[in-house]
Amino acid sequence: MPVTATVTGDGKKITIHISGEFNFSVYKEFREAYQRSAQPANTTYVIDMAGADYMDSSALGMLLLLRERAGGERSEIVITHCNPEIRKIFKISNFDRLFKID
Amino acid sequence: MSGREHGAHRTGVPKTVVQDGAMPALDEELFAELFSLMGENFGGFVSVFIKDTPVRLAALRAAAANHDREQLNQLAHMLKGSAANASAMTLSSRCARLETLVRDGSPEQIDEQIACIEAEYQRVAAALVEAAR
């Protein structure tokens, strides 16, 4: 499965694991994963990129969708275990101003 | 071969006569099928059969004389098929046996089998002609 999700802490935290290519082809799964939260504004989202080997701008777009759903500026989204290429993409787009990149 | 005397139907379907415990010349069920299928053209079918088959048999003899196994095989195969269509299953199976012999039988066995086939043909032809009357 390219996208799997685990819900913990009474539904307050959703960890989404991405594997393979993070692009528009996994849009449906990604959306289904983050839609599991009952109260998106009060949920912490952790996007685990350990298994992801490639990311393109459509993935950045999907993260923006998540961010909007989670409350925009007040959202709590952490992106972890990025490989150097993916980290570089976040750097160039300056998305580290919108998401916490671990 | 007086099929009629043995209680033939009004359609003229002969009851095949079992002679000396031998197999019937024409399979009962298949013949009924054929007879009803051909209808008015049954007579025409029979005359084509008794015209064409002897030609094949002569070719069979010639092929045996020439030791031409391939030709023998082809002819045996063809005869097997047309005999079956004529509901002559005994004749058909004798042709099938010839096919086997063509592969691994001796010339003597082949000659013998051809004689069998010719004999059986006579019976079949008689039965068909009788039924066509």
Added chain:
Amino acid sequence: MAEPLPVPLPGAETQSALESAAPAPLRFLIVDDERTNLLVLRAILEHAGHQVIEADNGANAVLAFERERPDMVLMDVMMPVMDGYDATRRIKTLAGSHFVPVIFLTALTDEAALARCIEAGGDDFLTKPYNRVILQSKISALLRLRELYWVREKQRDEIQLHHQRLQQEQTLAERIFSKVVHRGCLDNPAIRYLVSPVALFNGDLLLAARRPSGGLLVMLGDFTGHGLPAAVAALPAAEIFYEMTAKGYSIGEIVGEINHKLKSMLPPELFLAACLLELDVSGASLAVWNGGIPDVLIRDANGKTLRRLPSRHLPLGVVNNSGLDRSIELARLDAGDRIYVYTDGLTEAANSNGEMFGDQRLSRCLAEGADDPYALLCATLARFRGDIAQRDDITLIELTTAAAGQVAATDTSLSVVPPHPPAHWRVTLELKIDALRQAAPLPPVLQLVTELQALNEHRERIYLIVAELFNNALEHGLLRLDSALKDSPQGFAEYYRLREQALAVLADGWIEIELAHVPRQGGGRLTVQVRDSGPGFAGQAFPGSAGTMTASGRGMALLRSLCKTVVVHAPGNHVEVVYEWP
């Protein structure tokens, strides 16, 4: 029984073969060299209501097929002249894309025979003695199959038609798109570019336009995705870019407008990574705003150094203007410098091994390029990629300092202003210190002048004149900056930093711009006066009056070249010029 399908069989009255046990009347070709076999088959088929055509060998079968075009063929295998395999192969070829089932009349003796039948194109078999019910069933099954073929063909034709229509629409849309987006000035010997889109609509956007003052503005954009959505979003972005550039707005202001437009127009997951560059008319400085595009590279004449201007901002259309930093970076340029801007499609281009072109290869090409690093880079990229299909749009542009051109450039605005006969009018604009601290007032002034008098063709020159006078008044008259600072290395950025600082600190001051227009023989005369509250330049030469064209500005020499007269009133804080047209 399945439901009847809506596609009618040709020449048939009934809807479908699936409706009843007996298929609708069809034409059969039966092939056998045994006459008795043909008789039996004919009887079976005619009983079922079908039409029968006979052939006694393979060759005659092919001829009969060509002539009669039957719906189905019953084929014996062993025949003289041409056997059943050969005949079937030829018949299947003749049938082309139409499905004509062929039933082999054979007792399958072995696997080899089965393979041959199938290879030749046979669809089914019938053994002797021929059974009416069995043959009927086989015919029904094959007709069902034929139905599927027809439905598929029909669907394929519909899809093709639809696809064609879509293509036509897209081609038309692309022409409209091109007219709006590609009306810039990329046709310049000092600008070389590679544009390689993946699809009809490029997700990368490359725009270039001249400043009224003669500088050059370039925008490179990379939309999330490509295709129609990118094209639709590109249209307003391009319009804003061209209009505002022509009117003299700064990069920061253009960035703000485009960001605002895209943020309101696009859904959250779509945005535009963009880089705007401004090459000033002398080719000595480069201003950059980079939000989401890879490093802008400045290569020196020898390829020894490669300066980088990385992305420092969020892409456009992601956050509101209140959250967007619109500040620019400045870089000093030397003669022979080459500027490279590209989208990530270039560095992420893959070869047959799945490797990416990458930053290092790119840097190496530029370092080694000697006379023509651009050509080396393009060739290396092409060789690297080989035949591999592109995954992302690729755009690369090279600018040399010569790309900044002459003063009077072509008007790239699409708006049409009707000509007015020359008239008398006067306008005075006074800017006090708080107004001076805000964004440049020049674009509205220019708008006013060109629209009042429809002086569109003269817009660039008038802009230049007003800008020169205003900047002199502000930087030298009020802020007392020394423009010689702009000539030294590193001094350029330093100068602007000092300018910002001085402007912020200045307690008081004003600048007054007055424009007066009168008709004259065949045209008109525009008098521009700029006064400032500074002390003037008593005893000193007017800054820039030395006559040489310095990198920092054009000064008096340019004013004199554009204007009929230039008068500096004592004590130097009041300059009056006269511009005559045509």
